[in-house]
Amino acid sequence: MRRALVTGANRGIGFAIAKGLQDRGLEVLIGARNLEAGKQAATKLNATALKIDIADPRSIADAVQNAGQIDVLVNNAGVLGSGRVLDDPEDFADSMAVMVHGPYWLMHHLAPRMVSQGYGRIVNVSSGWGAFSDGVAGPAAYGVAKAALNALTVATARTLPGTVKVNAMCPGWVRTRMGGTAATKSPEEGADTAIWLATLCDDGPTGKFFRDRKPIDW
Numbered sequence: 001m002r003r004a005l006v007t008g009a010n011r012g013i014g015f016a017i018a019k020g021l022q023d024r025g026l027e028v029l030i031g032a033r034n035l036e037a038g039k040q041a042a043t044k045l046n047a048t049a050l051k052i053d054i055a056d057p058r059s060i061a062d063a064v065q066n067a068g069q070i071d072v073l074v075n076n077a078g079v080l081g082s083g084r085v086l087d088d089p090e091d092f093a094d095s096m097a098v099m100v101h102g103p104y105w106l107m108h109h110l111a112p113r114m115v116s117q118g119y120g121r122i123v124n125v126s127s128g129w130g131a132f133s134d135g136v137a138g139p140a141a142y143g144v145a146k147a148a149l150n151a152l153t154v155a156t157a158r159t160l161p162g163t164v165k166v167n168a169m170c171p172g173w174v175r176t177r178m179g180g181t182a183a184t185k186s187p188e189e190g191a192d193t194a195i196w197l198a199t200l201c202d203d204g205p206t207g208k209f210f211r212d213r214k215p216i217d218w
């Protein structure tokens, strides 16, 4: 049975991705910085919670050591600040920590084993706001961090064999705490492309950016 780690899976799109992967027969680890929140979510799925604060490399290293084999990694955790990019250095640091450095550390720790076992699927949950083709939009440092996550996706995919697939995706505008109640998609709809990428077959794509299961421009 394949084992998947989804970060920020205690709520929102992450929880929907975790549920979708479990429904497809994977064993799922609910990554959560607050272990109690992770356990509550895990109970709903009969899954296991894993304490992991994506902004803290030490927490990531500890979590990886406790997690056992991971075949599928979904870098989903995200934060959304407000205001202009140069106004809030703290938001910039946090955005880069959660949406760039954290995914980097997880891929650093987990990819070598995926390579040696000849199977791995990595999904970086990004955003259209991180696309240069869309102007690197969004408030504060959000678009900059997602653009960097997109660049990390391309560079990582290029250095890994085709057996380990690394793709980025945009969930669309989704009704979560981040997306708000006016958003057009349910968490399940927002999770669909990530679930598809996390379970790609052997001849599936790598190093690409998707929305609604279709390639989109960087």
Ligand SMILES: NC(=O)c1ccc[n+]([C@@H]2O[C@H](COP(=O)([O-])OP(=O)(O)OC[C@H]3O[C@@H](n4cnc5c(N)ncnc54)[C@H](OP(=O)(O)O)[C@@H]3O)[C@@H](O)[C@H]2O)c1
Binding pocket: 007, 008, 009, 010, 011, 012, 013, 014, 032, 033, 034, 037, 052, 053, 054, 055, 056, 075, 076, 077, 078, 079, 098, 125, 126, 127, 128, 170, 171, 172, 173, 174, 175, 176, 177, 178, 179, 180, 183
């Ligand atoms: N919603 C949208 O419309 C939309 C659109 C485009 C892209 N996205 C992306 O989709 C992903 C999920 O977003 P969402 O809408 O589900 O947001 P959400 O409801 O706000 O959930 C964010 C998740 O990330 C976790 N998180 C934040 N900082 C963390 C940290 N340092 N360590 C571990 N977990 C952390 C949160 O944990 P806590 O519960 O502990 O805070 C929560 O589980 C994000 O990457 C977001 O950028 C969302």
